[in-house]
Amino acid sequence: MARRKPPAQHGGARSEDGQAQTTTAPPPLKRGPWTAEEDEVLARFVAREGEGRWRTLPRRAGLLRCGKSCRLRWMNYLRPDIKRGPIAEDEEDLILRLHRVLGNRWSLIAGRLPGRTDNEIKNYWNSHLSKKLIAQGLDPRTHMPLAAAPGKTAAAPGKTTATPAVVPPQPPPMPVLPTSSAAATGCDSPADGGNDDLAATMSLDTDGFEGFGDQLLADYAASRGGFEDVMGCPMVDDDTFTSFLDSLMNDRQLAADRKDVMNDQGGAS
C-alpha cells in the first residue's frame, strides 16, 4: 500500500533535501507508490553494490526516484531482515516500555526491536498504542495519568469507570542516549525534538526532570564501575546503555531505582 499525491511536478525544482536546484533540467522524478519493478531494481542494485551513496544510487541503478526515496524504500520495506506481520504482544510491551524511557526516539526504539522499522513502530504507536494509553487514562507522551497532567483537567475519553490499571507515579527517566549514530554525541540536541522537547511537553520542571534521569543513570553507571561526565552529560557505552535500558524496562528494577532516587532527592534538595 502506498499513496502519495501524484508527481506534482515539483513547484520549482527541488532536490531531495528540499533545497533549490540550480543544475540543468533533471529528469522528472517519480513519486508515489513503488512498483514491483522498481522494488526489484532497487533490491538487486543494493544487493550488488551495497547500501550507501543514496544520492547517486538512483542514477546508477537507473531509477527515476530521489535518493531519499530509495533509501526509505530500502530501509522500510525491501531490507531482507525486515520482520513482516503484526506486532506481537511482547513487542508491543517492549515498545511501550521503551517509549516510556526514550520518548519519540523511534529509531532508537526500532533498534531494540529486530526486524522492525522506525516508521512501522511510529505508525503503530500513533494508530494503536497512543490510543490504548489514552483509553487507560494515560497521556501517551508522558505515560502519566491524564487527569494528573498539569494544565490539563480533562479526563480520559471514557473516563467514568475506566480508571488506569497500574500507573507509574513518576516521570520517565531520560538518560543521555549514546547509542546509534544519531545519538553518538551523547547529549541530546535541543533542536532535534528529543528529550528536551519531551521534558517541556511533560510540563515538568526541567531541572528536576533531567536531574532525575541523570541521577538514575549515574547511580546505575556508578554501580557498573562509573562513567565519564562530559559537559554535564553522562557518557556511557552501548553495553552500559543497553543494560540500563534493560533495567529500566524491568518494572521491579525500575520501581526500586525510582524509589532510591526519590529518597535521595527528597532528602537532599
Add this chain to the structure above:
DNA sequence: AACTTAGGCAACCGCTTTAAA
C-alpha cells in the same frame, strides 16, 4: 446498495547532524 467516516500505513517533507572538501 450507496454513501460517509475513520483507521492504517507507505511515502514525503523539512530539519538536524555528520562527514568531507
Add this chain to the structure above:
DNA sequence: CTTTAAAGCGGTTGCCTAAGT
C-alpha cells in the same frame, strides 16, 4: 575554520480500505 553534501530522523500527508449508517 567554513562551506557544502550526504545521511538520518521525526513529523506529517494523503490514499486505500473496512466499518458504520
